[in-house]
Amino acid sequence: MACKVHKSLSLRRRLHILRFLTNSKNNKLKVALENVKRKYENLIATKRDYISLLNNNIDDNKDVKIVKISEGTFMVRVTCEKGGGKLVAILEAFEEISMNVEEAKVSCENEFSMEAIIVTEDQTLDVTDVTEVILKAIEK
Structure with missing residues (x-):
């Protein structure tokens, strides 16, 4: 009889230890799962x-590059959002500062882009002057 009591006590201890170990592992798994969920929510x-920053910066996407080829001749590259009569505004701005367009390529597929070679009668114009004129024309 003492042997049965001893076996049942031993079995209970083992069962108690197993329950303790099982619960502790579950708690560790639960904590690990909560950490993963928290990290996932932070990533989302x-x-x-x-994405919101990208969408806000799309409106401010203006790229104007001007290279002085020779005295009074410039290579102009403009990229910005399409719409709003950008080409007309840029050409009018060129006229205001007495610049003539020798050659131009314009595209409005995904965005407005223009490459042009322009010649000015005013030899004092600099790259910064032309850049300012184009940026003002784009903003209209």
Whole structure:
């Protein structure tokens, strides 16, 4: 009889130890799962913020590059959002500062882009002057 009592006590201890170990592992798994969920939610929030920043910066996407080829001759590259009569505004701005377009390529597929060679009668114009004129024309 003592042997049965001893076996049942031993079995209970083992069962108690197993329950303790099982619960502790489950708790560790639960904590690990909560950490993964928290990191996932943070990544989703970061992605959402990043996409919102990208969408806000699309409106400010203006790229104007001007290279002086020779005295009074410039290579102009303009890229910005399409719409709003950008080409007309840029050509009018060129006329205001007495610049003539020798050659131009214009595209409005995904965005407005223009490459042009322009010649000015005013030899004092600099790259910064032409850049300012084009940026003002784009903003109209």
